[in-house]
Amino acid sequence: MARGKSTFCTWYCGDCNKAGYTTTYNKRSQEEAMKTKNKYCSTCRKHIEHKRKDTKS
Template identity: 45%
Template sequence: MAKSLTPADWRCPNCKKTLDVTSYNKKNNEKIMKEKSKFCNQCREHVKTFRKDTSKGSLGNKK
């Protein structure tokens, strides 16, 4: 049986730019990370990015 993976975009809270795309198994992972520190090229600083679950992982810079 195939694992059901949920794609997620990691976005900057200031400019809403997508910095990374990952996927995770929502059913088996009880402690799912909701924030992580990444460098945003547009803001030129390290920020705590937030996770936005998507139907498909995309690198689109949707606001």
């Protein structure tokens, strides 16, 4: 039923490399547009750039 595959991805802190967030995105619409995201890291206790890593293609 679900149209348009959602890709699961995990966001890793650019500093401590800890996996912080898991999101899904639609490859067709958003695609590579967001490879980095400024998110709060609870380990570094600051906002820092997170890198996306796809966990499912």
